[in-house]
Amino acid sequence: MRYLQLQIRFPPEERHPMHQFLTEQDSIQRVYLRHWNFSNPEYVATLLHIVGNIESEREEYLAALEATESIQEFDVTLIDDRSFYVYVRESAQGFAGRLRGLLTDTELLIVPPVEYGTESEMLFEIAGEQDALKSLVANLSDHLSVSVNRLGEYDAFREPHVTALTDRQEEVLETARKLGYYEIPRRTSVRExxxxxxxxxxxxxxxxxxxxxxxxxxxxxxSRLSYQSEDS
Known part of the structure; x- marks a missing residue:
């Protein structure tokens, strides 16, 4: 069984309001779509995991949820000072409907979590037959920015897809390394x-x-996976 990791960037007019909110602030760093249920034709139910320095942004995030017209209800579960869960029930119209189509109208398997970043990207992994994977990529809308970050034989024990950085993040990180930003003492500055x-x-x-x-x-x-392995 093959798998690929897709990174999709949505233009501003195609973004969900909450993904747009994510691009406009600095404290929340990632949002993970951990689980979803599309069985009801009237709405979609999702479980989101919000991660970052959330103390200063949690109330703003919840206010943005409240202001999003398509969201019918939500419930928050606090985890710690860096993350919380949100259960969301949202109308199956608009963006949620397109997400339903993307994640359900295929024989391929979507491997949770689906990851939303702060630079308008959505990152997720899909497993299945190679021809079906190629067909999926070929049939994605032309107005989306799509890149395949990884492709290979599926292995559930490989590194999680959180390892993937955006191209720009890799470029900045590599430049910082080459200029000595991470040496002790530092040989360069953010300005340089x-x-x-x-x-x-x-x-x-x-x-x-x-x-x-x-x-x-x-x-x-x-660390979490290592702890779980030792515990088992």
């Missing part, structure tokens, strides 16, 4: 990294922070 990349200091700092956050998330995920 920004100058090398021809972008503003705040943009370079933002990309660095998000890339580092994803690598920390990978460490936490590996």
């Amino acid at each position: 990294i920004a100058d090398e990349l021809n972008c503003s200091k705040s943009t370079a700092a933002n990309h660095l922070r998000k890339a580092e956050s994803r690598l920390v998330a990978l460490y936490e995920e590996r």
Whole structure:
């Protein structure tokens, strides 16, 4: 069985309001769609896992949920100071309907979680026959920005897909490494990294922070999996 990891970027007019909210703030770093139920034709039910420095943004996130017209109800479960769960029931119209089509109108298997990032990207893995995988990619809408990050034989014990950085994050991180940003003592600054990349200091700092956050998330995920393995 083959699998591929897809990264899709939606143009602003195609984004869900909550994904747009994610691109406009700095404290929440990732949102994971952990589980979903599309059995009711009138609505979709989803379980979201929100991760980041959420203390300053949680109330704003919940207010944005409340203001989204398609969301019928939601319920919050706090986990710790870095994450919380949200159960959402949303009308099957609009974006939720397109998500239903993407995740259900196929014989391929979607491997949870589906991951939403702060640069308008949606990242997820699909497993199945190679011809069906190729057909799925070929039939995605032309106005979406689509890239295949990984392709290979499916292995449930490989590194989780949280390892994937966006192309820009990889570029900024690699530039920082080459210039000595991570050496002790540091041999460069964020300003010099920004100058090398021809972008503003705040943009370079933002990309660095998000890339580092994803690598920390990978460490936490590996630690969790290692603990579960030892416990079993």
